[in-house]
Amino acid sequence: MNEELVYKPVEEVKAEGNFVKAIGFKPKVAPIIGGVIGLALLFMNNIIARILGAFFVLLSFLVFKEIKDYKVMDIFDKGIMVYGDRENKLACFVPFDIIKEWSINRDNGNDSLEVRLMDDSWFLKNTFEIDKVYKTLSSLIKEKDKNYIRQQKNKMLSIPEAFENIKKKYFNK
Secondary structure (H helix, E strand, O other): OOOOOOOEEHHHOOOOOOEEEEEEOOOOHHHHHHHHHHHHHHOOOOHHHHHHHHHHHHHHHHHHHHOOOOEEEEEEOOEEEEEOOOOOOEEEEEEHHHEEEEEEEEEOOEEEEEEEEOOOOEEEEEOOOHHHHHHHHHHHHHHHEHHHHHHHHOOOOOHHHHHHHHHHHHHOO
């Protein structure tokens, strides 16, 4: 975690811009889908399907009951409000102009957002709503997406662009 990222009480942190999306920790769509599939399987005539359906319903219920949700971040059109603890008592605002690049990491079900700042410090936030984070940040600051930057560097040039680059590099001195 970055030492430069200063967390303050939420009341003292001023967010800039218009609110876009709240990102929590707990998954919401997957347990609902699992519960619906489980309920559908409970009405099948196959005993194995009913057992699997009961398992899905139980698993969905446990996710909703046992996993506590808390805010991980709020995304605004000018930056990200990052919360530092599960009680949402501490937070800091990271404007988009100090973000160098961001990326989504998916490691064995441990999905996280990694943000590298201009001073090469970084922070990492875990959430099960990583798809929501990706869609929102892609719509706001796609040019700072690590994969997008890599694609732009490796992009094949058209023949006129290549000639123009050669002309600028060697003949416009």
